[in-house]
Amino acid sequence: MTELTCFKAYDVRGRVPDQLNEDIARRIGRAYAAVVQPSQVVVGHDIRLSSASIKAALGEGLMEQGVDVYDIGLCGTEEIYFATSHAGMDGGIAVTASHNPKDYNGMKFVCEESRPISGDTGLFDIKALAEKGEFEAADKRGEMHSLDTSSAYVEHLLSYVDVASLKPLKIVVDAGNGGAGRVVDLLESHLPFEFIKLHHEPDGNFPNGVPNPLLPENRTAAIEAVRTHG
Structure with a gap:
């Protein structure tokens, strides 16, 4: 079992592909599903060159565990938080490395009502499962959906x-x-x-x-x- 050094105290952040890649992203998706036990999860990604493929692998891992995935596409992390609450989802994951160097990528996680998942609220449990790489098979594979929350997000911003x-x-x-x-x-x-x-x-x-x-x-x-x- 190799330690996943991309896991930090509050999120996932690492150099691609050494510390974070599609295989690791898929395992993280399966581990998130096992720990959080969601039925529906929102995903989205930033503009980094590796983000779309990492998000796809993450979504594959979630679906393998029976989770329905709702993809909002290119977005900011705050849009994941909004979409999770607005659409009544069980969780959300943003594929992003914020302002880190361009060869980095990462993930930020929330559960229902956009509550953040960090080291003291389940992130290290996700890490341990992703490192172990052993998962129980789901009864049914989840499905991938596209979700557009941009109009609702703009309306929300303007309400302030x-x-x-x-x-x-x-x-x-x-x-x-x-x-x-x-x-x-x-x-x-x-x-x-x-x-x-x-x-x-x-x-x-x-x-x-x-x-x-x-x-x-x-x-x-x-x-x-x-x-x-x-």
């Missing part, structure tokens, strides 16, 4: 503000070639803002640097755009 009271503004948005630009596009027609969009196209190669705003060099383009358009 009084849109009628907002004044026209120019706002610089640097998506860092990640998936956040898609949400800006969905919100744009509902808001009285002119968005100045930088690095807006999703690109898992991250040609303008890993989308980590904590790095000063990654804020330069936005700073210059504010000065130009302000």
